[in-house]
Amino acid sequence: MVYFSSLCDENEGLRVLMYIAADEYLPTTEAVGIRMTIHDKDDFPFPDTFGYSAPTGYISSFGMNMKAMSRLAAPYGDCVPDGKTESYIYEDYVYSTEGCYRTCFQDMVIDQCGCGDPRFPVIGNASHCFVFDPEQRKCLEDRTKDLGNIHSSFKCRCQQPCKQKVFTVSYSEAIWPSQSLNITLGSCT
Incomplete structure (x- = not known):
């Protein structure tokens, strides 16, 4: 089970704090964490193929950029x-x-x-x-x-x-929590 709280920050985007109940995973589970897919609202998400993993014990940062692509239909393209x-x-x-x-x-x-x-x-x-x-x-x-x-x-x-939105994603991680962390939860405005 995953518990989370989110915080909107106009400078840093969406920040999400999740609690992963690792003790509820089956012993055959190969990894503990979350799998995230970035996609357009009209696209079916394929997390097994196009997903990104965020492990527990780390703070994961994802940066993304969207490009709208247009291809030519027949008779010029396929x-x-x-x-x-x-x-x-x-x-x-x-x-x-x-x-x-x-x-x-x-x-x-x-x-x-x-x-x-x-x-x-x-x-x-x-x-x-x-x-x-x-x-x-x-x-x-x-x-x-x-x-x-x-x-x-x-x-x-x-x-x-012919029309497609493509997301490029950059990822970084650091060990979490750091010794100096002070967690405060706010609200989105």
């Missing part, structure tokens, strides 16, 4: 206009290349296994594979193993979106 495609598993979000690869993978799993990978949404009447069904689990494991890397191991045509 991008997906209007952020939409026919079949896309992240229906309420705009198209992204990562989402396209995951959609392509999910379509292949549904086609070959008759059910979808539970890590991703499904479209239409398809259902997720039941992990306790040995046949479905074996098929899903085989598809995942055969593909290895979902970006390069199977044939899928995923173009860039």
